[in-house]
Amino acid sequence: MSLSTDNVRIDQASGVRGSGTVARFDYASVTPLFMLTDVALILGLSVLVDFFFSTQFSAGFEITRPLGIGILAAVAFVLTNVSGGLYKPWRMVRLVEETRAAVVNWTFAIFLVATVIFCLKVGDSTSRLSTGIFAVLGFVALPASRWALGIWLRRAIRTGAVRGRPSMLIGDAAELDKVVPAQMLMRLGLDEVRRFGLSTPAPGIHGSALMPADVDALKSALQFARQNRIEEIVLAMPWSDIERLDAVRAKLRSVPLPVKLLPDEVMSELLDAPRVDFGASIAIEVQRAPLSRFELAQKRSLDLMVASVAMLLLLPLFTIIATAIKLDSRGPVIFRQRRNGFGGREFTIFKFRSMTVMEDGSKVVQAQRHDKRVTRVGRFLRASSLDELPQLLNVLLGQMSIVGPRPHAIAHDDEYSKLISGYAFRHHVKPGITGWAQVQGLRGETPELGLMERRIEMDLWYINNWSVWLDLRIILRTFLEVFRNDAY
Structure with a gap:
């Protein structure tokens, strides 16, 4: 049951809430x-x-x-x-x-x-x-x-300074024991006045008729509701016993009161997931949809603020890095490569060139430790992650986000999408300069499939648990992560 522990004084003899406090x-x-x-x-x-x-x-x-x-x-x-x-x-x-x-x-x-x-x-x-x-x-x-x-x-x-709507509980003893009055008030706005217990069916037996004791308990509950101005009735019973639930509901139709059915122990775990409207019913969201318009607006606002400020503050550093790259080796300052972004749409990513090659085809070889293709300046840029800074322009163009799953070369996307289940789901958000996987230490080369699977698992967790606060947390942790100097 999702309504769990807290302390509220209950009259042990009758189950009626104590009157030692005054509702304000x-x-x-x-x-x-x-x-x-x-x-x-x-x-x-x-x-x-x-x-x-x-x-x-x-x-x-x-x-x-x-x-x-x-x-x-x-x-x-x-x-x-x-x-x-x-x-x-x-x-x-x-x-x-x-x-x-x-x-x-x-x-x-x-x-x-x-x-x-x-x-x-x-x-x-x-x-x-x-x-x-x-x-x-x-x-x-x-x-x-x-x-x-x-x-x-x-x-x-x-x-007891908060007064909820007077209510009473009806249900099996095992389920009633998991319901705490303070949580009833906190989550539902209901002030429990009294609870009535029903007999507990034998394990594994469903569809059983109401026992005579249950009929008497329901009669007492209905009489109590009429005499004490009860505004709502709450049921705490196993969802699996549909026939017994229907029998109890039929008895309760004699009073014009709303009746709520609390989730049992099994359903409580499922209902922790987000719920969405499904016609006249509800559905459980076991996989999160892409961000809503409001969430996208929040994320985009954060991206624009961070990227704009960073670009202004880092312009002198950009100039120094560009000069060092030109003096160190022949080739362009900016490395361009095609990547897949939000919804699988292709875009061109910008990075400071750190290698002597400009691979962007059907085969792209990941950088390895002591890779001879990495230039002297490039080795420092990759270790400090400064080679990623031009992606601030990708953020301003709306192609990337500050935080999100790292975009892979298209050749790697094609390869891993065939090997790892759920790989394509990482395209439900824009790719990021940094991400949850990166601040967990999963940076650089992935020579083993298991390492990429762990990275994808982190990416999917981020997508399903996104919030602006999580983005801010990742941004702060990124500054600490780059000082570990373990990229190459």
Whole structure:
């Protein structure tokens, strides 16, 4: 059962929740409260920072400017959180996850604000200093607020300060034992008032009729529901015994109340996977689809920010590397090779030339340790991964991403797609300059098929678990990985 342990006081004799705590507000008000808190915090930061700098360094304070920036940032931040389901109470108590999400979504909001300011050409009337301080303070205040709200909500759930809809549980003893009231409140917004146990069928026996004791228990449950203003009934029974479930449902039709069936132990594992609408029913997503439009927009925004800043900062280094390549050996500075990108579409990848050959045909030989084809400058470039820097241009052109599965030569793609199951799935996202496999140490030559299989396994894990936070994590780890100096 997915509803697992926590501590909420239950009357052991009757199963009725203890009355030692006083409910102060409804479960339904938690999400709007958190949203309003974020809006108020962002607007307050924007106005206060601008007020401080205006009174200290300029003639006067105009509230319309910081209010407009604050509203834009708040709308972007809140809508991003809503789209990710981050205002759901059961998500809010995951403190580390919520803190990470706050950092990522605030980055997106600030990027949007900067883009709007640039497009509307109002940069001259906007204080860069106050806007910058506002952005920096947001990276501190919003995660701190998330942390504090999560701790407060945990405490409110534990002490009974949150009131859910009155509900009662009906089910087999084995399944009921796995259901914890605090998790019922956290995940479903239901306040368990009482639970009624049914007899447990013998193992392996399905389609059994209701026992007389079960009929009596259901009569008692229905009477209790009518007398105590129960708003919802929750069933905790094995999904495999369809006939018994139907018999219980038939008995419950005499009361006009919604009935929910919790996943049993077997189904809980399957339902951990994402769920998608499938007509009037649902389907379990056992293989992730390509990123949604919103996710693509997030990833593209991160790519543009990182690639643009990197190109500007590294232009002097580009010049030095290009000069060194020209002085070291004959040939072009930039190496070009055809690779397969998103959806298997072909593109030309750019790298600083590190070898004396320019292979791009039906046979491409991977670089090996002490490979004589590698130039003196090329050996340093490959060891430090500086030869990959021109791929920033591929990122700006939209052909690659900063993070993603590394693109292989077309000859290698054709070879490995025949040998490794699931190889083609790595084309569900754009190829990257760095990736999850690379920061796990899987760089360079793959002389054995097993090494490539491990790399592909890492690539598929990345695709199925993608998030902006994961991309940021990989980017940071890439800087550490290149210092290991194990590429050749």
